[in-house]
Amino acid sequence: MHTSASPLLIALTGGIASGKSAAADFFSDLGVPVFDTDQIARDVVEPGSPALARIVAEFGADVLDAAGRMDRARMRERVFNDPEQRKRLEAITHPAIRTELARRAQQADGPYQIHVIPLLVEGGRAGAYDRVLVVDAPEEQQLRRLMARDASSEEQARRILAVQATRRQRLAIADDVIENTGTLEDLRRQVHSLHQDYLHMAARRTPAP
Template sequence: MSGFVVALTGGIASGKSAVERRFEAHGIHAYDADVAARAVVEPGSPALAEVARVFGAGALDRDGRLDRAAMRQRVFDDPSARTSLEGILHPRIRARLRAAAAADTGPYCILSIPLLVENRAHYDWVNRVLVVDASEATRIARLVRRDGIDEALARKMIAAQARREDRLAIADDVVVNEGDEGALDAEVEALDRRYRALGSPAGRAPTTAR
């Protein structure tokens, strides 16, 4: 691992992407688990073939790609289906993220991992955890507006993830994102300075498992 690694997490619709973009504006590379998740199921990939074998043809759309809407509904309705899908995808996602972090040459890098709490043991090699926090009411409103879903599904999606309290319990740093995104600028700027200092040879601390 060549650089200092910050794991960025938060509940669905908490605003992780907005925070991620601001780190990138400071010249920091951010490697997103959601992007990795799409990459590992590209047509022709072993992961997509395994998904089709486990879940049947209904897991794919007419173009032979993963039918994300259908699978999202399926895993939120059936916890065992979610466990099976994660068993296929998550090891491959983790491998891509670790390879990206190892190759990064910046003062530090960001790994955006929505399900960090649920998979914390697999990321005990990161140096620091940054949690983006927002209330459940705020996140429900964002989900309904962003995804065009009803409130019932939004609540189900939130309930399927780790509790807010569990995310905050593993945080080294917290960014509260309840209002206008512009309010994030100063917080990310301060965190960027902190992480650059921590990532320097003088500031580097041994990685510890949580």
């Protein structure tokens, strides 16, 4: 069952280790349909999928692990410093992700949806959304969280941050910003406040005649 009006579409983005997932979980707890493109990216390359078959044809069977799944760590290492290979991979995965995201979104109900898109700036997809919500944190805080989360060195963490859009670039496209510099409870309060705002915005939209 679907509402007569199209749902308000909110793109949620932010740098790595900024708190996107925690914010998305709080929206989900409120009953909001949340679609995470990172999860969809995993789903569309499951064994037997057309996307995985194309990846194997393009890159070779050595990108698979012993179980026949894509070895994400090996593939990430392969394309991380090779823009040409990264483009070849994205040419396969991005259309598959967008198609699956659209399919899931069409099946969901509710006044608004959250689409978690970590690389929103890099992919130039902000214009496809009614609003852009950026979860923001200072770079040094991102580094500390990333090193704690992944047990990575500071050098590795800085390398990962360096290939992402800058904080300034993300904030430049933001309609709404969550400042995730405090506790989880602070984050939850901000999500609850935005939830009310988005419900009001969605209620003001009128169905197409």
